Amino acid sequence: MDRLxxxxxxxxxxxLGSFSAVAQQMNMARSVVTRQVAxxxxxxxxxLIARSTRRLSLTSTGVAYLEKCREILGLVEAAEAGLNDDQQAPRGHLRISLPYSFGIHQLMPMFGDFMVANPDISIELEFSDRRANLFEGGFDLAIRIASRLEPGDVARKIGHSQGVVVASPDYLxxxxxxxxxxxxxxxACFGYLLTVRASWAFVIGGETQWFPITSRLEANSGDALLAAAIQGLGISYAPTFIAEQAVREGKLEIVLANFPSPELGIYAILPSNRYVPHRVRALIDYLAQRIGHAPVWDEILRMA
Incomplete structure (x- = not known):
């Protein structure tokens, strides 16, 4: 048995949660993959893996061993790449967790360009606005948008966004x-279900203050709440990267422009602060460069 x-x-x-999927991806027979793990x-x-007719799941030992395997394989990759891996083209597979709206509307074009420029990279994306367990989910990277990081997060800030209060001309x-x-x-305001407070935050006199809202509609999708605002059903508090297009097209107007929202950071979060594979660092650098310090979605703030 070759241990590595x-x-x-x-x-x-x-x-991947499947022997067959791995066999297809690694271009080998399923029986070979099964024997390797056995x-x-x-x-x-x-x-390491609890098998059933419907799904595979890691045992508690498997979860702990998975983290160690990733660390060991990362070190092997670093050794094989050499000290000058920044001069080499990134290669390999990336599994990424990212939020729905920002991922679909803003990140997907960037990922596409990154893959065109790096043909030896393959990418697997999982969309969710909830925090993912990077170790248990097998993620190389997560993109998250938040006002602050959680304790223990290993992250790099790659950009920012702000919230805007928007409503349709008809509603106003x-x-x-x-x-x-x-x-x-x-x-009539709209509530985002993953936000605990039934209130919205604004920066007044350099301090963040919270103001209660009457929530007529609630959803766990910023896109859904934006669509309701365009229909004239009420007022939405949306990140600029979601509201951008509708504001530019005149479907929505920014209100309370003199009361800015607290800045939201856009972060690349890593499973640990140990060795970061070249392919992961290359993608983070690329996203940071594309998003930059003056993201295009925040330009609508000057239109208010």
């Missing part, structure tokens, strides 16, 4: 334009 090959098979099975379990004297004509955040309680 078996580890690679085990890591891919853990990430041989590894026999060598270790413990089960029928219900009036709020002049101060305290007036939002009198309007």
């Amino acid at each position: 090959d078996s580890m690679r098979c085990f890591v891919r099975v853990a990430e 041989a590894l379990e026999a060598h270790l004297g413990t089960k 004509l029928r219900h009036g334009r709020p002049q101060h955040p305290s007036e939002l309680i009198q309007h």
Whole structure:
């Protein structure tokens, strides 16, 4: 048994959740993948993967061993790449967790350009606005948007965005334009389900203040809430990267422009602060360069 090959098979099975998918991706028979993992379990004297007719799941030992395998394989990759890997073209597979709206509308074109420029890179994307467990999910990287990081996060800030309060011209004509955040309680507002507070934050006098809202519609999708605002159903508090196109097209107007929202950071979060593969560093550098310090979506703030 080649221990490293078996580890690679085990890591891919853990990430893809299927022996058949790994066999197809690695261009080998499914029986070979099964034997590799079985041989590894026999060598270790413990089960790493719990098998059932419907799905595969890692045992507690498998979860712990997966982290170690990734670390070892990362070090092997670093050794093989040499000290000058920055001069080499990135290659390999990237598994990434990213938020729905920002991922689809903003990141997908960037990923496409990155793959065209790096033909030896393959990418697997999982969209979710909830925080992913990077180790258990087998992710190389997560892109997250937040006002602050969680304790223990290993992250690099690659950009920023702000929130804007938007409503359709029709809604504002029928219900009036709020002049101060305290007036939002009198309007039909939309609540984002992953936000705990039934209130919106604004920076006033250099301090963040929260103002209550009357939530007429709630959803876990920023795109859905934006669509409702375009229909004239109420007022939405949306990140600029979601509201950008509708504002440019005149479907929505920015209100309360004199009361900015707290800045949201766009972060690349890593599973650990140990060795970061060249392909991961290359993608992070690329995204940071594309997003930059003056992202295009924040240009609508000057239109208000």
